[in-house]
Amino acid sequence: MSRVHNFSAGPATLPLSVLEQVQSELLDWRGTGMSVMEMSHRDKPFMSIATEAEADLRELLDVPANYKVLFMQGGATAQFGVIPMNLLRGRDRADFLLTGVWSRKAVMEFRRYGTPHVVAEPADGRYDHVPAADTWSLSDDAAYFHYTPNETIEGVELHDVPEVGTVPLVADFSSSFLSRPIEVERYGLIFAGAQKNLGPAGLTIVIVREDLIGQTHPALPSVFDYKAVADSESMLNTPPCFAWYVSGLVLKWIKAQGGLEAMAARNARKSSLLYDYIDAQSFYRCPVARPDRSWMNVTFTLADAALDTAFLDGAKAAGLPGLKGHRLVGGMRASLYNAMDAAGVQALVDYMREFTRTRG
Amino acid sequence: MSRVHNFSAGPATLPLSVLEQVQSELLDWRGTGMSVMEMSHRDKPFMSIATEAEADLRELLDVPANYKVLFMQGGATAQFGVIPMNLLRGRDRADFLLTGVWSRKAVMEFRRYGTPHVVAEPADGRYDHVPAADTWSLSDDAAYFHYTPNETIEGVELHDVPEVGTVPLVADFSSSFLSRPIEVERYGLIFAGAQKNLGPAGLTIVIVREDLIGQTHPALPSVFDYKAVADSESMLNTPPCFAWYVSGLVLKWIKAQGGLEAMAARNARKSSLLYDYIDAQSFYRCPVARPDRSWMNVTFTLADAALDTAFLDGAKAAGLPGLKGHRLVGGMRASLYNAMDAAGVQALVDYMREFTRTRG
Structure with missing residues (x-):
């Protein structure tokens, strides 16, 4: 398993x-x-x-x-x-x-x-x-x-x-x-x-x-x-x-886990980990205004939408499924609900970095 | 278990x-x-x-x-x-x-x-x-x-x-x-x-x-x-x-299991097992007219309603829970849905017989 x-x-x-x-x-x-x-x-x-x-x-x-x-x-x-x-x-x-x-x-x-x-x-x-x-x-x-x-x-x-x-x-x-x-x-x-x-x-x-x-x-x-x-x-x-x-x-x-204060701290940290990476490079981009970005659903796009499928297929193969954005808006979406741990978010960031190195 | x-x-x-x-x-x-x-x-x-x-x-x-x-x-x-x-x-x-x-x-x-x-x-x-x-x-x-x-x-x-x-x-x-x-x-x-x-x-x-x-x-x-x-x-x-x-x-x-024909045959058999026992003695009685009796929910009463609690407690202790009738009608109800096997119904009949021997 x-x-x-x-x-x-x-x-x-x-x-x-x-x-x-x-x-x-x-x-x-x-x-x-x-x-x-x-x-x-x-x-x-x-x-x-x-x-x-x-x-x-x-x-x-x-x-x-x-x-x-x-x-x-x-x-x-x-x-x-x-x-x-x-x-x-x-x-x-x-x-x-x-x-x-x-x-x-x-x-x-x-x-x-x-x-x-x-x-x-x-x-x-x-x-x-x-x-x-x-x-x-x-x-x-x-x-x-x-x-x-x-x-x-x-x-x-x-x-x-x-x-x-x-x-x-x-x-x-x-x-x-x-x-x-x-x-x-x-x-x-x-x-x-x-x-x-x-x-x-x-x-x-x-x-x-x-x-x-x-x-x-x-x-x-x-x-x-x-x-x-x-x-x-x-x-x-x-x-x-x-x-x-x-x-x-x-x-x-x-x-x-410590209740909702602990959840809030953890969720703020998890989303920052991903947003900070996105903002620090130029291949991925988050379309949402910074003050209004969600802790739960991080949306982002690739600089070249033609690579979306390769990105998603690679992610799934790497054990990171569910990243496809909603059909109405396209792009990518990483949902970081309470049960997603920081290791999962780190694994995603690592994958995204590796993807830009080989395909970006 | x-x-x-x-x-x-x-x-x-x-x-x-x-x-x-x-x-x-x-x-x-x-x-x-x-x-x-x-x-x-x-x-x-x-x-x-x-x-x-x-x-x-x-x-x-x-x-x-x-x-x-x-x-x-x-x-x-x-x-x-x-x-x-x-x-x-x-x-x-x-x-x-x-x-x-x-x-x-x-x-x-x-x-x-x-x-x-x-x-x-x-x-x-x-x-x-x-x-x-x-x-x-x-x-x-x-x-x-x-x-x-x-x-x-x-x-x-x-x-x-x-x-x-x-x-x-x-x-x-x-x-x-x-x-x-x-x-x-x-x-x-x-x-x-x-x-x-x-x-x-x-x-x-x-x-x-x-x-x-x-x-x-x-x-x-x-x-x-x-x-x-x-x-x-x-x-x-x-x-x-x-x-x-x-x-x-x-x-x-x-x-x-053989589909719905097989289920029907099995359900008819299971309910008959219980109704036949009820009709063959006088302590338990099914209030429903014979042609209209349910295959799924068999309702019955005890000759002495003061024994209802003892009946239910004994049944539960014998691994036969869920027999209490709905609060609106009282009495007993044995639900014999598809997943209830004949052995379960036989166990109930055996318990009912034993209950009348000791308490009836």
Whole structure:
């Protein structure tokens, strides 16, 4: 067995120790004589797994007591519809900050439920930076303000929390969830697909301030009613149990690493290692403005795009798969989620250097 | 490691050989150097897993070419809303046959989208049989006819396909999916949560005739638009990859067992073993009318309900967990899904016999 350094943008690399634990208890979870996959979600063994995962998540993020933590299905894309159906509460408008593909998708989906107001977007259609806050035009009747702290595809990240007054802040943290501390109390709602920093695809986390929920669109299916999900402790129907369990192990792994402050320090170091190398030579180039570069998804291009395939093939052969940029933007992308260690990033830098020596 | 005979109603027992394979390739799927949980859903390794699972499912069920097979999230409960949002197509009414808790839940959810018409329900509120077909009052303007071939909670099963003329037949096969052949061409739509006969919770299968899709409720989130999901081959967003993969292994296991005819024969035998014992003595009693008894979920009561706890505790100690009936109906329930072997059912009968000898 030879594990690779997996730079995939998601589903993504998971901590080896977590996978080893999953493997060791796959046929018999702690003497129950069954796999977690086979457990009734309403019996004690799984209830203990579920409760512990929520407690660990609350502890790591220091989630205030007036916020509900929901374990849902459908991915962040489902939330693009589910959020307005829960949070518009009779209003028609929400504000959107456009920084890349994912915030644009959220706007498109919102149109089914109301009139989106774009507070700012890059003027020339180049999503390589965050529009300066002093250019944002906030509306005065928005039900909430939606933004994407980290744009997975472009590699653009907001490193500060937007200042939007009293309007509830809604943030799609899918690709930067748990990569650093989050000031949860500054948000109305945080959501994230699990498949980057948390666990397997198929689980979606929603953290929502409880005063915002309970007033839903009449056509909202009940399994996506935040109040109903909260009241049933995310067991209104059968949850994605196995993804919940693996995510719980990842949360324990994060705690063992020192929590989110330690993750932040580690992620800042890892991304600097790669950005510093890119900036110090001329063959590779990162298109993103320096203050807005993502810790999680490092995008870069080669001076000669004709070499892209050779670069990717060589990387894969060297045990560095998953570097191909998203089809909408091209180029390369190295995703450096929590479970990617510094040795993996160093191996990538070494490969990139060697590639320029032989092919650049 | 001592595996139990797990009678849980779902999530439920899975074939041991499948779990062993999952375990063996958990850290490195076929030389990729990564777990299936870590794979991009758009790269070749996972695409091959996904495509093969769909092909095996189509082969097992002999799905006609004009039906789409969708791999979705949210469970059958989400479908209770998603189905009317896709299939009402401007109409207001659908017919419902009430046979237990799950068909009643479907009616309740439907009220958000239209006016349900109940074609029949047990007169005295006792959901212990299927109302006779000659008592059904079909409406003449129904967009579809919804029923639940197997009611997981009551243990009531329709062993024949309802005759409803040209109205599209919609069937919640969650707890009897893959337990026997299905004449797919007689249905407009079939759906099933995976967590009984197919795989881990978090995956929902929808098989739908393609002429029925594409005309949706304006508030339907796009990830639940059957046409959009079909057009993207169930990859409109990140699917529940790991559940899809495990389900694919279960499908191969079913094929290796001889397919759905073999499953049907085996399931008929297994349930007869238990029903025959129950009917041959007087301490245990099955409340369900004989022609309508489920092959999958065998419900029964003890002559003295005060012994229920002792029965369940003793069963668990004997390696027979999961026998407690659903809280809404009480009593006992033995779920005999595909992966429960005859030896497990025999062990249960032996335990029941011994319990009556010592405590009955």
